[in-house]
Amino acid sequence: MKRFNNGFFHFVFFLICHPFLLGSGLCMDPFSYVQSLKPECLMEPPQTNNTGEELKINENRGNQIVIERVDIQKGNIYSISAWVKLRNVSERRVRVTLRGKNVRYIDGGQVMAKNGCWSLLKGGFIVDVSVPFDIFFKSDGLAAAEISVQNVRLKRFSKTQWRLQQDQVVEKIRKNKVRFQVSFQNKSAVKGSVISIKQNKPSFLFGCAMNYRILESDSYREWFVSRFRLTSFTNEMKWYTNEAVRGQENYTLADTMMKIAEENEILVKGHTVLWDDKNWQPSWVKAITDPEDLKNVTHNRINSVMKRYKGRLIGWDVMNENVHFTYFEEMLGKNASAIVFSLASKLEPDIPLFLNEFNTVEYARERVGSPINVKNRMEEIVSYPGNMNIKGGIGAQAHFTPNQPNLAYMRSALDMLGSLGFPVWLTEVDMPKCPDQVKYMEEILREAYSHPAVTGIIIYAGPEMSGFNKLTLADKDFNNTEAGDLIDKLLREWQQEPAEIPIQSHEHNDEQGDRIIGFSPEISLLHGNYTVTVTNPWMKHLSTNFSFEVTKEMGPLQLVQVKIDS
Numbered sequence: 001m002k003r004f005n006n007g008f009f010h011f012v013f014f015l016i017c018h019p020f021l022l023g024s025g026l027c028m029d030p031f032s033y034v035q036s037l038k039p040e041c042l043m044e045p046p047q048t049n050n051t052g053e054e055l056k057i058n059e060n061r062g063n064q065i066v067i068e069r070v071d072i073q074k075g076n077i078y079s080i081s082a083w084v085k086l087r088n089v090s091e092r093r094v095r096v097t098l099r100g101k102n103v104r105y106i107d108g109g110q111v112m113a114k115n116g117c118w119s120l121l122k123g124g125f126i127v128d129v130s131v132p133f134d135i136f137f138k139s140d141g142l143a144a145a146e147i148s149v150q151n152v153r154l155k156r157f158s159k160t161q162w163r164l165q166q167d168q169v170v171e172k173i174r175k176n177k178v179r180f181q182v183s184f185q186n187k188s189a190v191k192g193s194v195i196s197i198k199q200n201k202p203s204f205l206f207g208c209a210m211n212y213r214i215l216e217s218d219s220y221r222e223w224f225v226s227r228f229r230l231t232s233f234t235n236e237m238k239w240y241t242n243e244a245v246r247g248q249e250n251y252t253l254a255d256t257m258m259k260i261a262e263e264n265e266i267l268v269k270g271h272t273v274l275w276d277d278k279n280w281q282p283s284w285v286k287a288i289t290d291p292e293d294l295k296n297v298t299h300n301r302i303n304s305v306m307k308r309y310k311g312r313l314i315g316w317d318v319m320n321e322n323v324h325f326t327y328f329e330e331m332l333g334k335n336a337s338a339i340v341f342s343l344a345s346k347l348e349p350d351i352p353l354f355l356n357e358f359n360t361v362e363y364a365r366e367r368v369g370s371p372i373n374v375k376n377r378m379e380e381i382v383s384y385p386g387n388m389n390i391k392g393g394i395g396a397q398a399h400f401t402p403n404q405p406n407l408a409y410m411r412s413a414l415d416m417l418g419s420l421g422f423p424v425w426l427t428e429v430d431m432p433k434c435p436d437q438v439k440y441m442e443e444i445l446r447e448a449y450s451h452p453a454v455t456g457i458i459i460y461a462g463p464e465m466s467g468f469n470k471l472t473l474a475d476k477d478f479n480n481t482e483a484g485d486l487i488d489k490l491l492r493e494w495q496q497e498p499a500e501i502p503i504q505s506h507e508h509n510d511e512q513g514d515r516i517i518g519f520s521p522e523i524s525l526l527h528g529n530y531t532v533t534v535t536n537p538w539m540k541h542l543s544t545n546f547s548f549e550v551t552k553e554m555g556p557l558q559l560v561q562v563k564i565d566s
Helices: 159-173 218-225 252-263 291-308 327-332 336-347 371-383 407-418 437-449 482-493
Strands: 003-006 009-016 053-055 057-061 064-072 077-086 091-100 103-114 119-125 131-138 147-157 175-184 194-202 205-208 267-275 315-320 353-357 392-396 424-429 454-459 472-474 499-502 507-509 516-519 523-526 528-535 543-550 557-564
Touching: 053 064, 064 147, 077 091, 077 131, 077 407, 091 119, 103 131, 103 371, 103 407, 119 407, 131 147, 147 159, 159 175, 159 437, 175 543, 194 523, 205 482, 252 267, 267 291, 267 336, 267 353, 267 424, 291 327, 291 336, 315 336, 327 336, 336 353, 336 371, 353 371, 353 424, 371 392, 371 407, 392 407, 407 424, 407 437, 424 437, 437 454, 437 482, 472 482, 523 528, 528 557, 543 557
Parallel strands: 077 103, 175 557, 205 454, 267 315, 315 353, 353 392, 392 424, 424 454
Antiparallel strands: 003 009, 009 557, 053 147, 057 064, 064 131, 077 119, 077 147, 091 103, 091 131, 103 119, 175 516, 175 523, 194 499, 194 528, 507 516, 528 543
């Protein structure tokens, strides 16, 4: 219990907590039919519940385990799960795929299976044809006889059902019920008193990338600051921008953009300290052949950019695309990235330090940047001596193709990325233009927002003049496109609207019997920071203001007690 004193009033938080567990530390979909299953490698596959259709294994063929044929209908979403074990090989990736008439293989998910214990494979499919499909479990270079599969379950959702589940999850993970208890000195102050609630800052962060063209256009700047409270710069904080010539640092663009952000109370996520792709190093860095020289200039880069913006950012992409590329590892040794994270954490110990990757939630066929590999890479970094207490983060760029996104696979990918317990962000969300771009983007953004592991989204978008030509939110005259209308709608929906609620007339004395207590109705509030004002139109001297936080840690029902001494 906390007491806050301010002038003539104080208030007390009472927490009424009911546990809402999302699966033994793993951020899993609470509505998934495998919600009770753990992803750890288990000696015996656990008993599943009866939700979903259980599928039978028909035969082993070559390197494929063939599951019975199923009729999959266009437009539905199919979740699939299975427990997988290897017989002799110590570890190998096993994936689940579909094949139908005139339809090539469609991947639906993968797991790193092991010898002697069972691992959970989760994934799913969305198809654009309605035909019978065969389901296969396979591992490249491994015979089917080496793979064991049990408890294969498939569940179908219409998009309406999927959306309903998303909305139900949002109610549980993004909101709390709040009720106010107000005690007054006299009974006349109760009647007509009103509680006004205004959200100052939402807990969930939803923003938009920004580039240097915002410095060239007042209209772009006005358009941006009227909407967004979170951003990340595209190229202006990257090494090749800040030090194009060795020893000649130039932060003019980034500094000026930071000034715009700070003047307009826009949070900034740093992007990026280093990029592990050799092709995107400054030209003079690519010419370095001496590892010791590269080590020195890399340390200088880390110190230069991180000290310059220390205390001004809400997170850093410390190593960009560290799973797809290995430039620093090849030049400085296999622990190069872990050492970089160690240095970064000493400079900024209190903000999340992100590993940022592409193709992680977008493509079920991805081999390199798969959720498994991203998770394993982050585990390697934090297991390096001295790194156990690093505040890590996982960034999934989320550059989707102009096709129906596989939402079931995306959900399973976010489950995997969230299993480390670090915040997961979608950091560069976009999709090339296509007839259904707006519909698909809404599905992607809602899937991310409804996942317990995801704490932030940054879209890679802007008005036409900004040069974001995939996801364009406004035309040359800054009139909204359909995509812009979508983003404005979600910005409104994911921020709490101001509200006024009455003090209910049923009142009673407090325990001492010398004060009158009134209650407000329960109200569902999005997590975030709020300002609350208690007023009475008949009593001008009665006006009380205070701030409080609505957070998931406070349980599903939060009782706020306010004492007014006037």
